[in-house]
Amino acid sequence: EVQLVESGGGLVQPGGSLRLSCAASGFSFSNYWMNWVRQAPGKGLEWVASIKPEGSDRFYVASVRGRFIVSRDNSKNSLILQMNSLRGEDTAIYYCARDQGKRFVPGWFDAWGQGTLVTVSS
């Protein structure tokens, strides 16, 4: 069974940092693009970042570029989101999601974790 389990969320002050993890199981993690998607309280879904299977290519939504870093450890089947210089508008549930796409082949997110809540507040 495909499983994605996020962890690392919590309360952090504006300007602070937080590291989210997503543990993957039940599939060949190293073969898939992976993504982070967030959802602010009462709002819609926003794609945040994606990373190539080998980890060499990474892409970000404009609002987090330069502050967030997505990485992966294929030996541990783990996806990471390092979030720095956090702002109130980063408050959201953060989901990791498996992508069926390739670099130039459009994909879709067929597996999602349960999400982890990040709250940025003083």
Place this chain on the structure above:
Amino acid sequence: DIQMTQSPSSLSASVGDRVTITCRASLNIRTYLNWYQQKPGKAPKLLIYASSTLQSGVPSRFSGSGSGTDFTLTISSLQPEDFATYYCQESFSTPLYTFGQGTKLEIK
């Protein structure tokens, strides 16, 4: 950047109704359009990908169509478990993505 606009933003319907949700892209995205269902407190669930392909395990009352800039998600006969929020997502910009703002389907 591609903009995705869903309509309506909310919709009231009854069990057994046929319901259609529309998603419009700001430019031609061919058939690179996916649909998700999200229930309160839960993660999104993939329903349809590439405009019209039903994800494995999804009931056949769900269908998708469209190409270019205009797409629809249709539920042929609403069931109680279908009341949720629905999102479209363009994948033309892979590996970047944009979601629509969502359509909340409520019980009338």
